[in-house]
Amino acid sequence: MTALFNFQSLLLVILLTICTSTYAHYVFPGIMDRNKDNYLVxxxxxxxxxxxxxxxxxxxxxxxxxxxxxxxxW
Incomplete structure (x- = not known):
């Protein structure tokens, strides 16, 4: 079952994306701020x-x- 059909897995993916993006912005702030208008970033x-x-x-x-x-x- 994919994360799209399981609500708990979808929330987990969203939380991990938020945490990873925050850490990446902390480590490389210039890259993300410079490309914030790019549709991929x-x-x-x-x-x-x-x-x-x-x-x-x-x-x-x-x-x-x-x-x-x-x-x-358990």
Whole structure:
């Protein structure tokens, strides 16, 4: 089953994209800021902005997803 049809997997993919984009923007800020109007980089730049501005909520969501995955294996 792909992540598009499983809601929990879709949320996990979105959270991982936000976290990865935020980290990439932190490490290479010039590359993402320079190409933020490019149609390939723009979604990742927007995910990086979400990760920077809503970092407590993104962190909490990552913790909840990890806990739900951990508790689902018991």
């Amino acid at each position: 723009a979604p990742f730049w927007k995910c990086a902005r979400v990760g920077e501005r809503l970092s407590p909520y993104v962190g909490l969501a990552c913790f909840v997803m990890a806990a739900s995955k951990f508790m689902g294996q």
